[in-house]
Amino acid sequence: MTSQPPLGPIAPGRRQDGRRHGGWAMITIDSQRASWQEFSEIVARLNYLVLATADDDGLPWASPVFFRMNEIGDVFWVSAPGSRHSSNIAARDAVAATVFDSTAPVGAASAAYLVGHASLVHHAGIAEGLGTLNRGLPEPNQLDELEVTGAGKLRIFRMRVTDRWILVRGSDPRTETEVDARIPVEPPH
Numbered sequence: 001m002t003s004q005p006p007l008g009p010i011a012p013g014r015r016q017d018g019r020r021h022g023g024w025a026m027i028t029i030d031s032q033r034a035s036w037q038e039f040s041e042i043v044a045r046l047n048y049l050v051l052a053t054a055d056d057d058g059l060p061w062a063s064p065v066f067f068r069m070n071e072i073g074d075v076f077w078v079s080a081p082g083s084r085h086s087s088n089i090a091a092r093d094a095v096a097a098t099v100f101d102s103t104a105p106v107g108a109a110s111a112a113y114l115v116g117h118a119s120l121v122h123h124a125g126i127a128e129g130l131g132t133l134n135r136g137l138p139e140p141n142q143l144d145e146l147e148v149t150g151a152g153k154l155r156i157f158r159m160r161v162t163d164r165w166i167l168v169r170g171s172d173p174r175t176e177t178e179v180d181a182r183i184p185v186e187p188p189h
Helices: 036-044 084-091 123-134
Strands: 008-014 020-025 048-054 060-069 075-079 094-100 111-120 155-168 181-184
Touching: 036 060, 036 111, 036 155, 048 075, 048 084, 048 111, 060 084, 060 123, 075 123, 084 111, 084 155, 094 155, 123 155
Parallel strands: none
Antiparallel strands: 008 020, 048 060, 048 094, 060 075, 075 155, 094 111, 111 155, 155 181
16 A cells, blocks of 8 residues: 555645645555456446646636547547636646546445546547547437537547546455545556
């Protein structure tokens, strides 16, 4: 198990690396790994994630967005280019996201956590973005190129994911503790 702050309230202040922290800590167990399949199953059954961005001054913003993940684990979504989170990405590309089912009963949740860098998808990536986003959508809901280019009101964004974790319940033998924790995910092959 890694040496992280104890679970529970932490006095706001500075971490050992000098960055600010505060609020609640979650234990990360680096000695265990979740499989790509386990991670993919969580992500594949859900349609929305909460995207965390920050502006130039570091002011955070969280937005729910419809998303799809491609076969290498990058995440695509569509947003209005003038939305707050889109503007934040233009200023600062570091992002984080959480995928979870908000209707799950307490004690039965599953979740995936993602960290990476996001950017607007340009011409060469439009076809891949549309193919990924439209996968599994009924035809009337599918996006087309006119909606995400030129005078279209939406744009495709891509998060190149650098790190992934899943939530594991305190009863999971991988946690080494009685409280929920997160464990890193093996990258796709």
